[in-house]
Amino acid sequence: MSLDTVKNATETPDASQPWKELGLKEDEYARIREILGRRPTGAELAMYSVMWSEHCSYKSSKVHLKQFGEKAPQNDAMLVGIGENAGVVDVGQGYAVTFKVESHNHPSYIEPYQGAATGIGGIVRDILAMGARPVAVVDPLRFGAADHPDTRRVLPGVVAGIGGYGNCLGLPNIGGEVVFDACYQGNPLVNAGCIGVMKHEDIHLAKASGPGNKVILYGARTGGDGIGGVSVLASETFDDTKPTKRPAVQVGDPFQEKLLIECTLEIFKEKLVAGIQDLGGAGLSCATSELASAGSGGMRVELDTVPLRDATLSPEEILMSESQERMCAIVEPQHVDRFMEICEKWDVIATVIGEVTEGERLEIFWHGEQIVDVPPGTVAHEGPVYNRPYARPSWQDALQADDAGKLARPQTSEELRAQVLALVSSPNQASKSWVTDQYDRFVQGNTVLSQPEDAGMVRIDEESNLGVAMATDGNGRFAKLDPYTGAQLALAESYRNVAATGAKPLAISDCLNFGSPEDPDVMWQFAEACRGLADGCLELGTPVTGGNVSLYNQTGDIAIHPTPVVAVLGVIDDVNRRTPMAFSEAGQLLYLLGDTAEEFGGSAWSQVVHDHLGGMPPKVDLGREKLLAEILISASRDGMIDAAHDLSDGGVIQALTESCLKGGNGARIVVPEGLDAFTFLFSESAGRAIVAVPRSEELRFTDMCGARGLPVARIGVVDGEEIEIQGEFTLPLAELREAHETTIPALLA
Incomplete structure (x- = not known):
């Protein structure tokens, strides 16, 4: 099959393309053609399809999420807010803490172990990309009826995946929840959170600036796992007769991730990067377009230089792959040799795959042929915005x-x-000790509270005993009865749990788990929950620093209970005074x-x-x-x-x-x-x-x-x-x- 280049796309405007199979709507495909002034190449179509997916673009939720900014309380602790890999807050003594909660729901139903394991891996890299050392994880979980046979398939695999990955990384699992309800039978919720610690001056952002700076891909080789994960798997409803989409589930290697963490922290210590982004959902499509869009110029990438596990992968597959344990760094030329030395020391593969350019285009080449030429912002940040119809359910x-x-x-x-x-x-x-006993809760020696306490707590300074606490809560039954109140009850309970340990609540992250946005009943639930959470955060003075929206959580026509999970982070001056x-x-x-x-x-x-x-x-x-x-x-x-x-x-x-x-x-x-x-x-x-x-x-x-x-x-x-x-x-x-x-x-x- 001949390579679909930019030149070829210009010359063959009527060539048939699989936009529908990639999760795009007809009007979305037409919009891409309008942006480019031609049909997209296969590689461009792949990039737009994953980046304009529900999971990456928030196209059905943006109009409601903006309340979190519009109603944000004044809070001097906020250092980095919504829009980056994770939010960052000031906790005193020169320390900053970054934290976030995300979902890995659909992959964990299909492949419970790998789905849950890579959920932990992905959230840890989000925290790492901010410049922080990850210090603890949490795992809010929802499963179907406890006595259902499939729960016995899914739950042990999920727990083993979380424990297996987190324990290998040496990260204590200090909190979370395990909830059973028949509404989650075909669609368990596997949410994962992470906390990271750094000094204020060590905060890093995801942007590519400085023409001539090199784009370095480092970490694991790129494979065929996870292809289409965010567009195919996380952005559509499960058909209860066909839940088998295994190629879209990533495969994790926690030992590779541990090397990546230590390698990255040493690179940070020597101040060798000008910008950095982890590779999670949408893989290279996301990392390249977001870095370029957030920077001051363009980017040129030589895609054929990407290290592969599978030499048969097409350019489209390489761009869509969500293989784990990968990062993308922007490095000034004079720092490249030292960057490579540190990667070699930690046995981490690192390859210069491109550079920042003067222009305003993201250009990707395959063996010298141009296969992508797009404005990066249109891929990363200017996707569709839907005002989905919503109405209070008749029931x-x-x-x-x-x-x-x-x-x-x-x-x-x-x-x-x-x-x-x-x-x-x-x-x-x-008691959930059967679950929590499979997690190492005390590795690193700084855990002072963990399950089943109201909130997990870790010491972040061994001299002053400064510490942080985190709790996650969300009651889908309350939210089904009244989503506005239910979201506020989740916030209030998490806030209360943190305070019960003696820590002062500072800020929140959220993971909003709902059914199909194409159902007006579900969109009403989502709109009301967002309104309730925004109003509640304003009154409590706890800003939303970031989070995740997970939609299409339903099997056939049956949606889960609306389940807004709220994580509250708090600070305590001396962990010895914890309650x-x-x-x-x-x-x-x-x-x-x-x-x-x-x-x-x-x-x-x-x-x-x-x-x-x-x-x-x-x-x-x-x-x-x-x-x-x-x-x-x-x-x-x-x-x-x-x-x-x-x-x-x-x-x-x-x-x-x-x-x-x-x-x-x-x-x-x-x-x-x-x-x-x-x-x-x-x-x-x-x-x-x-x-x-x-x-x-x-x-x-x-x-x-x-x-x-x-x-x-x-x-x-x-x-x-x-x-x-x-x-x-x-x-x-x-x-x-x-x-x-x-x-x-x-x-x-």
């Missing part, structure tokens, strides 16, 4: 009217006790902070006991969330509390179970005045936490709460080897532990 009112508060409640203490056991042993509330969740000493006084109301819509109780989803989610009071956070942070800093646990899924009884089992101590609990035992134990009202207060600090702590206007009620004491709800029932810790810790191993046996 939304009926769903909200189906009030969970009307469900049958336990009538006796025995029934109440049985429902407590059912709740804490249910797959979503049961754990465990009730560690007998005699500690237990206090409930916040107001408890009859709020059961979307609750764990309604799901476990009644298999019900309906009503309204808990109300959100972000002013109360800020006040609660201030109390938790102040109490931690001043030594007024020994333990804290936020209240969310499962309510008070879930938090008591987790804190008692973690500390190995029981608790005697009194139901507060004005509440019945059922509402007290199972309500999921937001803006609440349980704290353990030393007797010596009781007066100081309650005075602080009273002075600041935070409702506080003493509900019991840490004591014994059982949880006793006075006047109702007792549950020995041994029985509770058996119920809580055996569910997941039994399901996956």
Whole structure:
């Protein structure tokens, strides 16, 4: 087959092209022809198809995402915001922290191990490309019904992939979630996050400036894996009869990535790069077009110099390949030799594949023949923008009217006790240690909090003990009931989780997982969630630094619950003053902070006991969330509390179970005045936490709460080897532990 050159494309305007098979719409193909003034070459068509895909161009979501900039709160900590590989915030003492959450959903359904592993690899390189050393990862996960046979296929593979890749990199996995729901049956959500640390002066950006500067591709050789991943795999709905698109799933090599990390950090230390970009979604198409577009000139690339694993790859395949463990650097000529020396030292292949030019074009050649001649901005940043139609679903009112508060409640203490056991042993509330024990949570020696704590926390300076905390949260059931409120509840819970450890929330990253944007119901959910998240961040003062949108998460016509996952990053001056969740000493006084109301819509109780989803989610009071956070942070800093646990899924009884089992101590609990035992134990009202207060600090702590206007009620004491709800029932810790810790191993046996 003859090479499709720019000259040939000009001379054969009517040649048939596979634009539809590459995921482009007819009007998009026409727009490409208009931009170029001719038909695209095969290589150009490949580049536009992947870069204009939903996954890369955000063409259906841009109009809603702009709220995150328009409503961004003033925050002096922000150093780099939306638009780069990852956001960066100032955490003090000259340190900057970069963090981000992304999705690898569809690949992880097809090839669970490689899909999840390369999800970790990709997010780590995003952090590395900012100039930072990656220090920790997190993994918010969603699977189908826990007892479904396919869950036993997907979940172990995903967990093994995350653990296998992250453990080999020597990165502690400090947080995340594991959620089961039938709505994710054919479309699990595998979101991955990473935190990186650097000094302010070490921040790097993805731009190619300086004519004559060299373009160096380094890392693994380019192979046939991952071709079309973002355009074919991540940007369309699964057909439930044909989920086999294995060539589009990347294959990872964590040992190569570890070499790449250390090599890159040494290159940064010697200040050898003028710009840098990782190769993830859309591979070389993305790296070259984005670097050139963000720079001050053009770029010329000799594509035939790219090191290959498969010599039969066509130019189009090389441009579309998403092979892992690759980076692209812009290097001044006088630094090239030293750059190459460092790569050779780390056994990393490095090749000069082009240079920055004076012009404003991205030009790519194959054995001397020009196959690409495009304005790089039209590829990287000027793709289609869709104002997709959206409307409140016709079924939304009926769903909200189906009030969970009307469900049958336990009538006796025995029934109440049985429902407590059912709740804490249910797959979503049961211990996830089967999962987290497969991750190295303490490698590098700086992890101070990890699962199942409210937030993971790592020390970033060993002299001052400066640290950062991160939590990820998202409740698809709440978002299905009301996406605006559901997004704010995800933000509030993650914010609360960070504050519960004693860290001050600073900023967020998000991963917005939704169904098909071509469905007006789904687009309404997405629009409402974005609006809710933007409004919430403005009120809490936590800007969105970046994130990811994952659409087409559905099988056939069945979409997942709208699942906005929110990661909040916080800072703590001294990790030695962190607050754990465990009730560690007998005699500690237990206090409930916040107001408890009859709020059961979307609750764990309604799901476990009644298999019900309906009503309204808990109300959100972000002013109360800020006040609660201030109390938790102040109490931690001043030594007024020994333990804290936020209240969310499962309510008070879930938090008591987790804190008692973690500390190995029981608790005697009194139901507060004005509440019945059922509402007290199972309500999921937001803006609440349980704290353990030393007797010596009781007066100081309650005075602080009273002075600041935070409702506080003493509900019991840490004591014994059982949880006793006075006047109702007792549950020995041994029985509770058996119920809580055996569910997941039994399901996956």
